[in-house]
Amino acid sequence: MTPAEQTLFPPVTVLCKDGRPVTLRPLQPTDGPALGDFYESIPPADIFYYCPHPLTRDRALQNATQALSPTEVVLVVDSGNGRIGGYAWFRWPPGATVAGFGICLSSAFKGQGLGEALIRRLKEIARRIGPGTLELTVQKKNSGAVSLYHKMGFEIVREQLRQPDNEPEYFMALKMTQ
Ligand SMILES: CC(C)(COP(=O)(O)OP(=O)(O)OC[C@H]1O[C@@H](n2cnc3c(N)ncnc32)[C@H](O)[C@@H]1OP(=O)(O)O)[C@@H](O)C(=O)NCCC(=O)NCCS
Numbered sequence: 001m002t003p004a005e006q007t008l009f010p011p012v013t014v015l016c017k018d019g020r021p022v023t024l025r026p027l028q029p030t031d032g033p034a035l036g037d038f039y040e041s042i043p044p045a046d047i048f049y050y051c052p053h054p055l056t057r058d059r060a061l062q063n064a065t066q067a068l069s070p071t072e073v074v075l076v077v078d079s080g081n082g083r084i085g086g087y088a089w090f091r092w093p094p095g096a097t098v099a100g101f102g103i104c105l106s107s108a109f110k111g112q113g114l115g116e117a118l119i120r121r122l123k124e125i126a127r128r129i130g131p132g133t134l135e136l137t138v139q140k141k142n143s144g145a146v147s148l149y150h151k152m153g154f155e156i157v158r159e160q161l162r163q164p165d166n167e168p169e170y171f172m173a174l175k176m177t178q
Contacts, residue, residue: 001068001069011025024078025076027075033060035064036056036060037084075122079108079109085105098134099126100136102136103115103119116152136149140159154174157173
């Protein structure tokens, strides 16, 4: 998000189901170390489901340098003192008609309503910024994520097999006109 776009969508505070306040805010170029801590905290069982790229500290530092890019929107869960407890994003190649979507919460913040809050906020943003359609793939056995996506309006476009392990997955999409 460019600095101008970020002013349209400033940080918002939301309450976890257990009462903890957190802030949903755009990723900043200075978030690299905190994003690296978050990546390194993701357990292998979740990396099986969520691995858009190697979840390394180097990759986090690199991703943070893209925070002001006009072709990506990244919202982080700031749990205080700049610590990152999860994030959701959409990114698109310049000129593309669809954006790829991803989401991951740290174990400490799962089941707190934050997946839903992040996607609700991203949808508000996606109505103004980006190509207007979000796409994702999700393994069929990741039933919690599948439920979340259905609840937030994503629809199954097709079923396919994730390579290299022939893992059954859904290809889902959400149009901002919906
Ligand atoms: C999937 C994930 C993003 C869900 O986020 P979350 O913050 O835990 O979800 P929320 O608390 O906002 O739940 C919202 C809705 O999602 C669904 N949901 C979430 N987790 C669920 C679970 N474990 N079982 C069943 N439904 C679940 C429910 O419909 C829920 O609504 P409800 O509370 O009214 O039942 C989170 O578990 C995660 O980060 N998992 C690891 C990474 C991952 O799998 N990413 C997706 C890759 S495609």
